[in-house]
Amino acid sequence: MRVLVTGGAGYIGSHTIVELLRQGHDVCAVDNFDNSSPVVLDRIQELTNRTLTFHQTDIRDTAAMTDIVAGFAPDAVIHFAGLKAVGESEAEPLRYYDVNNGGTVSLLTAMDAAGCKRVVFSSSATVYGEPVYLPFDENHPCQPSNVYGRTKYFAEEILRNWQSATDGACAVLLRYFNPVGAHPSGRIGEDPRDVPNNLMPFVAQVAVGRRAALSVFGNDYGTHDGTGVRDYIHVVDLALAHIAALDFAARNEGTEAFNIGTGQGYSVLDMVSAFSRASGRDIPYKIESRRPGDIATSLADPSRANAQLGWRATHDLDDMCASTWNWQSTNPNGYGDG
Ligand code: NAD
Numbered sequence: 001m002r003v004l005v006t007g008g009a010g011y012i013g014s015h016t017i018v019e020l021l022r023q024g025h026d027v028c029a030v031d032n033f034d035n036s037s038p039v040v041l042d043r044i045q046e047l048t049n050r051t052l053t054f055h056q057t058d059i060r061d062t063a064a065m066t067d068i069v070a071g072f073a074p075d076a077v078i079h080f081a082g083l084k085a086v087g088e089s090e091a092e093p094l095r096y097y098d099v100n101n102g103g104t105v106s107l108l109t110a111m112d113a114a115g116c117k118r119v120v121f122s123s124s125a126t127v128y129g130e131p132v133y134l135p136f137d138e139n140h141p142c143q144p145s146n147v148y149g150r151t152k153y154f155a156e157e158i159l160r161n162w163q164s165a166t167d168g169a170c171a172v173l174l175r176y177f178n179p180v181g182a183h184p185s186g187r188i189g190e191d192p193r194d195v196p197n198n199l200m201p202f203v204a205q206v207a208v209g210r211r212a213a214l215s216v217f218g219n220d221y222g223t224h225d226g227t228g229v230r231d232y233i234h235v236v237d238l239a240l241a242h243i244a245a246l247d248f249a250a251r252n253e254g255t256e257a258f259n260i261g262t263g264q265g266y267s268v269l270d271m272v273s274a275f276s277r278a279s280g281r282d283i284p285y286k287i288e289s290r291r292p293g294d295i296a297t298s299l300a301d302p303s304r305a306n307a308q309l310g311w312r313a314t315h316d317l318d319d320m321c322a323s324t325w326n327w328q329s330t331n332p333n334g335y336g337d338g
Pocket residue numbers: 006007008009010011012013030031032033034035036057058059060079080081082083084099103122123124125176177178179
């Protein structure tokens with residue numbers, strides 16, 4: 001298959017491209033390096049021994065995107081490009097709506113011009129908001145509680161409307177739970193630009209000595225040890241879910257949402273112990289107050305993806321921690337090491 005990947009230099013995009021190239025697909029990637037490094041492209045090619053086409057382009061540049069889509073003539077697009085920091089989204093809502101929603105409209109406009117009718121979209125479990133029941137299934141009401149979550153929800157709606165207005169189109173909405181881990185080679189991984197917002201990269205930076213201690217945001221939740229519980233999903237499992245979604249889009253018309261998680265929850269302190277085991281290092285932490293907007297527990301019911309995509313997560317918590325540690329310890333400054 002010929003696959004156009006937006007946001008291909010990012011954390012999840014780069015892991016997905018590796019799996020696509022390994023399976024013999026042809027890839028054209030687009031990224032403006034807003035939150036990534038060109039070094040990742042060399043690493044992808046070195047890991048797979050394959051080449052990919054790349055354009056440093058902003059997805060909001062509709063004229064450039066139209067030329068790229070028409071020139072590559074993809075069978076399908078995987079749309080990762082976007083902004084993802086919750087706090088920043090509250091401070092700069094217009095930038096978030098512009099990139100995440102305006103960018104999606106621009107991409108679909110370019111796809112229309114080239115007659116490309118299949119898209120797999122990076123959505124998030126954050127579209128559900130505060131749980132009405134758990135685990136979340138895809139019919140759970142969507143009441144996102146922050147700007148970032150609303151951009152994901154609105155992008156889902158834009159894709160749904162585009163699909164129903166386009167003969168023969170298919171839009172697959174993948175609602176990721178908490179992506180963690182790295183490629184087992186340790187050559188690619190998550191490389192946050194500033195202080196990490198998410199738990200796993202923060203823990204990894206504490207283990208490698210870049211930060212002194214983890215702040216645990218609350219230990220008074222109604223969970224087994226009082227700290228927040230999440231459904232962590234290995235990034236390689238997540239990458240493979242995209243390939244299953246491409247197969248689904250090749251066989252179906254319509255819009256379908258899928259939860260991409262394991263169905264298994266771990267608390268912050270579970271993650272600290274597992275990472276300490278994997279790295280052989282102590283992870284100093286201090287208990288602090290709750291982070292505003294956090295929920296106690298987030299857990300996926302992944303049965304729809306298991307049944308309809310024929311996909312299932314196979315990597316366990318130890319794989320998630322060991323691969324993160326392999327990446328972090330061999331690239332203590334991420335791609336900054338070149
Ligand atoms: P990332 O920041 O590593 O990757 C996103 C990529 O998009 C980056 O390389 C960035 O440079 C690029 N980009 C941003 N704006 C762009 C623009 N205007 N034009 C072209 N490229 C642009 O993030 P990620 O973790 O790989 O996430 C990928 C997608 O998955 C995002 O849409 C994100 O919202 C979604 N998602 C991520 C998570 C997570 O925890 N990582 C969870 C749920 C959903």
